[in-house]
Amino acid sequence: MIIVMKHQATPGDIKLVTDKVTDAGLQVHISEGSQVTIIGVVGDKSKLNSDFISSLPCVEKLVPVTETYKLANKMFHTSPSVIDLGNCQIGGKDLIVMAGPCAIESKEQLFASADSVKAGGATVLRGGAYKPRTSPYSFQGLEEQGLLYMLEAKKRTGLSIVCEVTSIHAVNAAVNYVDILQVGARNMQNFELLKAVGKTNLPVLLKRGLCATIDEWLNAAEYIMSEGNQNVILCERGIRTYETATRNTLDISAIPVIKSKSHLPIIVDPSHASGKKPYIPALSKAAIAAGADGLMIEVHPNPKEALSDGPQSLNPEEFKNLMNELKAIAEACGRTLSCV
Amino acid sequence: MIIVMKHQATPGDIKLVTDKVTDAGLQVHISEGSQVTIIGVVGDKSKLNSDFISSLPCVEKLVPVTETYKLANKMFHTSPSVIDLGNCQIGGKDLIVMAGPCAIESKEQLFASADSVKAGGATVLRGGAYKPRTSPYSFQGLEEQGLLYMLEAKKRTGLSIVCEVTSIHAVNAAVNYVDILQVGARNMQNFELLKAVGKTNLPVLLKRGLCATIDEWLNAAEYIMSEGNQNVILCERGIRTYETATRNTLDISAIPVIKSKSHLPIIVDPSHASGKKPYIPALSKAAIAAGADGLMIEVHPNPKEALSDGPQSLNPEEFKNLMNELKAIAEACGRTLSCV
């Protein structure tokens, strides 16, 4: 940590700050510039009340030089994490594709979706049983009945299954059915939920919040990991910006940034990022080329009748075609697309 | 709702869309332009699967013309809501000031804070017992012990008390102690939590999410109100933008926008909005002048020793001085500052 003093700080001010640091058992290195003095702090920062320091009138600002997340940090775990799902792995040479409807609407719709995404080459079936919706008057999901349909679809197809959980109640139900628990963008800083999924032994798919920084995202992963669950998969799904041509702005740079800062695998959701079907193929290809470990794509057997997010769902034919195009790009990048 | 057809839509496409609308029992009005055709839809939109419509290849976009929130909408409740707290009201001519430490650290710290904010003219004591923190390794709050100290501080001073709740577990504890339940920015779209506070009979202070639109914020209020609890107080606390000179960007326009769209009272939190003590007075004055119904300000008996958010807390002396300055502005705006 670096302490930048104010322009007008006196020698007494500098002594006050350095005493506070050394009293806490840390060391200081002082650089007196022509305009400002900066103080480098060396030692275990958790012993220091940095809020005290930054609130001093003589202090301009504190500059952190190390990240607050440890378990998610590549610095302390240099090789990439590979997460095993039984029928496939996430984070290895094989790319993973999770596909299925935004919301589970009925057994028939889910089975038709599952069959078609399996035929297209997906290895994980997605489907929402608990739906976070902006308006309380929108369809909120089939809840546990939906989880049951997912389990049946798994038995039918051999696909692994992933469902979003929106409450501790939903976590308690979902652990009996699913292979991956998903924490949605709106709950990325619902710390109670993060702790709850961190206490399970299921892999967790952690979506990036709509306006979360990458640093906050990795700290959210840290909440899960600090409870003992190291199997976190990150999912970039677009951030909120001023641009309205797409529903969100896919932050494609997040892929190389995460790869440089963390060992956790990262996948991309082009459906929520764009909100518009015609843009999904281009974003899917870009994600693979940028180094993502997989994709999460909405596929609906009949998107025109979908109860939610219809405009951003591919139909089975479109999904299959996209998978073929992705295969070529994956190979050009030294990856393979499917583990079926 | 308006349906804008694609440029190349055929008469058959238009018939497909209009049939779908009329089959659901609604009416259409068609405007054929030189370049595009638009279809006005009249009737109860909840009967219509609008996702179906917007996913049709011949449809360019849907344009909503009415808001999805009803109970929070000024259109159906034209006079401002006034919420009674016993010792004062929120939303009337009197402005309300909630003040106190960010986090409750000890009984002594809280009592000192309570005494000083009362002396300064506040009518509600704030204090965090459950703290949502970016890193799992930061101080997380005293939890129920903190709520108990708050209740004692209330007895000591006569101030009403407000505490943030971050889980259903915390709601169940807090209802036994506090006068107002606070839902924080990170939980604004934690819909399970919104429903839970909506089932209590305590007023709810709903902070705006870091990147929530005003429309999403009012829909979050609607979640609470649709469970039966009409006593929602909105709190603008800054939104996330590219500017880094302040911690967040106070969206001062949110005040007149909310006043034009909703009957709910709105207060402003200049401490979290700015993140920097020197800017709090200017933002507080601006909020009052813009028509806010009150403020929520961090005051710490000794901000230099605060365990969290020290750089954005006023000390008792600064708080008192600010209150005096605010009184003059309140009066210039036809409001009164304190109900003590």
Added chain:
Amino acid sequence: MIIVMKHQATPGDIKLVTDKVTDAGLQVHISEGSQVTIIGVVGDKSKLNSDFISSLPCVEKLVPVTETYKLANKMFHTSPSVIDLGNCQIGGKDLIVMAGPCAIESKEQLFASADSVKAGGATVLRGGAYKPRTSPYSFQGLEEQGLLYMLEAKKRTGLSIVCEVTSIHAVNAAVNYVDILQVGARNMQNFELLKAVGKTNLPVLLKRGLCATIDEWLNAAEYIMSEGNQNVILCERGIRTYETATRNTLDISAIPVIKSKSHLPIIVDPSHASGKKPYIPALSKAAIAAGADGLMIEVHPNPKEALSDGPQSLNPEEFKNLMNELKAIAEACGRTLSCV
């Protein structure tokens, strides 16, 4: 400046960096932390190729500790600048109000506007002769004919006049007519234009760019000032964010931030910030309460017929009423509203 080394930097790396710094005649102070080493740099940074340093593989990042602007910096010019316009001053106890139509449409419209803003208490008449418009097919302004009408309006009313300039050609024309040259938001980093207005001896009203940081804004002021013209007036007019309820988001915090970093006066344009007439009074009041030195407000004698920006113009009656309300707030803040 502080150099933060990478985690894995070797003693050889550190020597390489420190040699580069000392070879340039500057001094270093090294702090070796448990995880990273930081190097404080002391001396004249303009002698150092900081891009070289930051591009080294062993360097994590550079942290600047002093601003790049000098003439605009409060550190070197601690008392507020007051700019004299002949009939009034900007930056003193008196608040200034610039008002008038967005675009000059005709002599009649301009004269009617001038008469009504004078009657309302404005001291400066605004009016656009060169209009930057998003589409090339929108009305682009009357150009020099408009400047001539402005000069006639000045003679008629005694108001000072301000016009936007969008090119060096426009600067050359405007210096013959106006009292203040305005550089618009879209040209805030049109450095050739900044240099050109910096070579005139007229005060310059510099609007903040739609997505400019406060630091970039003050550097833009520095471009003008470094050419010799110290009379720069800053104008906050809203920044671009994700929120669409208003045309832009007024960054009210910019007022105290500018007051803490610079000696230049700052005014606020609530018309462009909100884009909606009903929100202008609340934002105007907030600006005054936050410490702005004045306002720039669009007033049109008949806003319903305005060729541009009609939805954000007040009519003369509304303007007059607003001025009365502002007067009370100005006084509550220890300012006075008008110098007429």
Added chain:
Amino acid sequence: MIIVMKHQATPGDIKLVTDKVTDAGLQVHISEGSQVTIIGVVGDKSKLNSDFISSLPCVEKLVPVTETYKLANKMFHTSPSVIDLGNCQIGGKDLIVMAGPCAIESKEQLFASADSVKAGGATVLRGGAYKPRTSPYSFQGLEEQGLLYMLEAKKRTGLSIVCEVTSIHAVNAAVNYVDILQVGARNMQNFELLKAVGKTNLPVLLKRGLCATIDEWLNAAEYIMSEGNQNVILCERGIRTYETATRNTLDISAIPVIKSKSHLPIIVDPSHASGKKPYIPALSKAAIAAGADGLMIEVHPNPKEALSDGPQSLNPEEFKNLMNELKAIAEACGRTLSCV
């Protein structure tokens, strides 16, 4: 265009609006909903004063249904534009790579850059002679001397050359030297400059503004095209968001969006988008996979000594390696990488 009336609009209000529209020679279609009335407007909107309409108190908002740009619009020019540069084309099957130093520093540096980018497979040499810099005290470029070095580098290598122009003065100089005129991000809405390059007969590379919407960007292209110059190449270079892990946020979605709305070619600048060398390969690959027509990459013979933007420049070896990786992805996408 659609006019959405306010909730409380009376039949008289509706008549007022519809009369105004029909008086201008356009037609209306009225849809009376249970809550609001909407009015579809059919005909030539340029005859209508839409600002008048939107400023009426009875009008809630106007919803445009057609774009304001015509010449840049795919609707009226359905096949992609291919721009011929002599030694290569932009917008065809071949991808184009423009590479070179951010700023021209000396003849030696430029020649070394030119040789190495040619060896790597680039077909266009980039190099800045007029540099827009945030601070007036940063290096501003060699100006016409730099243009002369570029021309010599062209003769030496056979590469086409592109230079940024920042003023009409620079345009007048550059037309004597370069093959492509570049308008930078900060000048995207410098309309005088757009008109000036529109009057030349050289292709124009138009960078997206830091916070420009895609709609504004295409309107900026329209400014150039409406002056007679149809050869516009768009360049996505990242937009400004709250995320600070990268210098800007590459809006990868802009590629499919532009391809769906316009016939103009689009390339991507991963160097400015990321601001960090390690992320350039991933973003370059993503751009190609998303369908971009080429790239603009900063290459410096010795990036450690670069006078500007060193941290985001590749060295010749890195550039060559990247080109090889890109070739494989280009082919997987049905494109070819180089026309040498």
